Amino acid sequence: MEQAYSRIEHQGLKDRVVSAEVAASWIQDGMTLGLSGFTRAGDVKALPHALVERAKNEVTFKVDVFTGASLGSDIDKIFAEAGILRKRLPFQADPTMRKKMNEGEFHFVDQHLSHTSEMLRANTIEQIDVAVIEAVGITEDGMIIPTTSVGNSLIFAENAKEIIVEINQAQTESLKGVHDLYSPGKQGERQPIPLTKPEDSIGTKGIPVNPDKIKGIIFTNQPDSPSNIVPPDAETKMMANHLIDFLKNEVKKGRLSKSLAPLQSGIGSVANAVFHGLLESDFEDLKVYSEVLQDAVFDLIDAGKVSFASGCSITLSEDKMNEVFGHFDRYKDQLVLRPQEISNHPEIIRRLGLISINTALEMDIYGNVNSTHVRGTNMMNGIGGSGDFARNARLAIFVTKSIAKDGKISSIVPFVSHVDHTEHDVDILVTEQGYADLRGLAPRQRVELIIKHCAHPMYREALMDYYQSALEKGGHTPHDLEKAFSWHSQYEKEGTMQPLVTV
Ligand code: COA
Numbered sequence: 265m266e267q268a269y270s271r272i273e274h275q276g277l278k279d280r281v282v283s284a285e286v287a288a289s290w291i292q293d294g295m296t297l298g299l300s301g302f303t304r305a306g307d308v309k310a311l312p313h314a315l316v317e318r319a320k321n322e323v324t325f326k327v328d329v330f331t332g333a334s335l336g337s338d339i340d341k342i343f344a345e346a347g348i349l350r351k352r353l354p355f356q357a358d359p360t361m362r363k364k365m366n367e368g369e370f371h372f373v374d375q376h377l378s379h380t381s382e383m384l385r386a387n388t389i390e391q392i393d394v395a396v397i398e399a400v401g402i403t404e405d406g407m408i409i410p411t412t413s414v415g416n417s418l419i420f421a422e423n424a425k426e427i428i429v430e431i432n433q434a435q436t437e438s439l440k441g442v443h444d445l446y447s448p449g450k451q452g453e454r455q456p457i458p459l460t461k462p463e464d465s466i467g468t469k470g471i472p473v474n475p476d477k478i479k480g481i482i483f484t485n486q487p488d489s490p491s492n493i494v495p496p497d498a499e500t501k502m503m504a505n506h507l508i509d510f511l512k513n514e515v516k517k518g519r520l521s522k523s524l525a526p527l528q529s530g531i532g533s534v535a536n537a538v539f540h541g542l543l544e545s546d547f548e549d550l551k552v553y554s555e556v557l558q559d560a561v562f563d564l565i566d567a568g569k570v571s572f573a574s575g576c577s578i579t580l581s582e583d584k585m586n587e588v589f590g591h592f593d594r595y596k597d598q599l600v601l602r603p604q605e606i607s608n609h610p611e612i613i614r615r616l617g618l619i620s621i622n623t624a625l626e627m628d629i630y631g632n633v634n635s636t637h638v639r640g641t642n643m644m645n646g647i648g649g650s651g652d653f654a655r656n657a658r659l660a661i662f663v664t665k666s667i668a669k670d671g672k673i674s675s676i677v678p679f680v681s682h683v684d685h686t687e688h689d690v691d692i693l694v695t696e697q698g699y700a701d702l703r704g705l706a707p708r709q710r711v712e713l714i715i716k717h718c719a720h721p722m723y724r725e726a727l728m729d730y731y732q733s734a735l736e737k738g739g740h741t742p743h744d745l746e747k748a749f750s751w752h753s754q755y756e757k758e759g760t761m762q763p764l765v766t767v
C-alpha cells in the first residue's frame with residue numbers, strides 16, 4: 265500500500281484515496297462519463313466494474329460513456345450486458361456491445377476520432393460530468409501521468425466537473441516521460457500546432473489539472489487486456505508484399521525516398537501484417553505517426569527499421585506486452601504518446617504528408633470504401649481514425665481480403681452498401697490479388713483496374729458483366745442501381761453473392 269501511495273506525489277491528494285465502490289456511488293443517473301482508454305490500452309478498470317455491480321442492486325440508471333476508442337477488460341461487454349448505457353461514443357470493438365447496439369438497445373455515435381475533443385470544447389455534445397482516468401501516478405504539482413494511452417483523457421479532464429483517477433500499479437513507472445500533452449485551444453482562437461516532425465515535443469509530460477477537481481483516487485493493479493490480433497497469414501503477407509511493391513515503385517519514380525514518409529496504420533490483424541511486411545523490405549529510417557502502436561511497430565524498432573514512433577496508445581499481444589513493458593526504457597527515446605486529436609489532426613497529417621494504411625470491409629468498382637457497416641446495416645466497430653487520416657494523407661491506402669466468409673462475399677462490389685470513405689479520399693486499394701492505383705483517374709478509368717487487380721477471380725466476370733450493363737445506362741459514374749444492390753440483397757436472401765446457377 266505504501267508503494268501505491270508513493271505514486272501520489274502531491275501531498276494534498278493522498279487523503280482522497282477511496283474504494284471503487286465508493287467512487288461508483290458518486291455516479292448519478294443521466295451523467296456523462298469520460299473514460300480513459302484507447303483500443304484496449306490505458307482504460308480505467310475498477311470503476312466500470314464497480315458501476316456494473318451497483319447496477320445489479322439498484323433501480324436502473326443510465327449513463328453516457330465517452331472514451332478515446334474501444335476498451336479492454338471486458339468493460340464494453342459488461343456495460344452492454346448491464347443495460348446501463350444511454351449513449352456510447354466514439355468507437356467500440358466488442359462483440360456483445362456490437363450486438364446490443366445493433367439491436368437498438370442504446371445509441372452509438374460513430375465519430376471521427378479527432379472530432380470528440382472539438383465537440384466537447386465547442387459545447388456541441390454532452391459535457392463531461394465525471395472524467396475517470398487511469399494514471400501511472402500524480403506529480404507533486406497535481407499533473408496526472410497517463411498510462412499506455414492518452415486518447416481523449418486531456419480533453420475529458422479539461423471538460424469534466426470532477427475527476428476520478430485510477431492509479432494502476434501494474435503499469436510501469438517507466439512510462440513517465442513518454443507522453444506529450446498539447447491542447448490546441450478553441451477554434452477561431454488557436455495558433456498553428458507547432459509540430460513539424462513526428463518526434464517533436466510540444467506539450468506537457470502529464471495532464472495539468474486543478475487538484476481541487478480530483479474527487480477521488482482508486483488504486484488498481486491490473487495489466488491492460490492484450491490485443492487479439494492474429495499473426496500474419498499467407499493472405500495478409502501477400503497484401504503486405506503488394507503494398508511494398510507499390511511503395512518501391514514510388515521510390516523508383518522519385519516520389520518518395522527510402523525512408524518513405526511518416527506511416528500510419530489502422531487497427532487489426534491485416535494492418536499489423538502489412539506493417540510486419542516492412543521488416544523484410546529495404547526501406548530504412550522509417551518514422552511512424554499513427555494512432556495505435558501495435559506489435560509490428562516494436563518489431564520494426566527492434567530491427568532498426570523504425571527510428572521514431574508517435575501514437576496515442578500502445579496495444580500489444582500478451583508476449584509483446586511483457587517484452588516491451590519489461591524493458592520500456594529501451595524504447596522511451598523513440599516513442600511519444602499524444603492526445604488523439606493531435607495524432608489524428610488534419611493539419612498535421614497534411615503537413616507531414618502521411619502514408620496512411622487502413623482496413624476496409626468492402627470497396628466498390630469506383631473506389632468508395634465501407635469500413636464500418638456489414639450489409640450497410642450492422643455496425644462492426646466504427647470509423648475510428650480512418651477518416652481523419654484518409655481525407656488528409658499524402659497517400660490514402662485501403663486494404664482488405666478480396667473475399668469474406670469463404671468466398672460467399674466479394675469485398676469488391678458494384679456499389680458499397682455504406683460509404684465511409686468516398687472515392688475522393690481513396691488513393692490505393694490493396695487486396696491479396698494486387699493493388700489498384702486510383703490517383704488521377706476518372707470513374708470509368710478505375711473500374712477495370714480495380715476488378716483486374718483487386719477482385720477475386722471468382723467474382724471478376726460478374727463484376728465486369730455488371731459494369732457492361734451499367735455502361736448501357738451511361739453517366740459519369742455508370743450504375744444500374746437495382747442490379748448494384750442486388751449483390752447485397754441476394755446475399756441476404758441466398759447467403760452468397762456468387763452468381764446463382766439457374767436450371
Ligand atoms: N462483409 C461482411 N463481413 C465481412 C466483410 C464483408 N465485406 N469483410 C470482412 N468481413 C468480416 C470477416 O469475415 C471477419 O468476420 P469474423 O470476425 O466473423 O471472422 C470480420 O469482418 C473482420 O474481418 P478481417 O478480415 O478479420 O479484418 P480485420 O480484423 O482487420 O478488421 C475492419 C477489419 C474493417 C472491421 C477493422 O479494421 C475496422 O474496424 N476498421 C475501421 C476502423 C479503423 O480503420 N480504425 C483504424 C484507424 S487508425
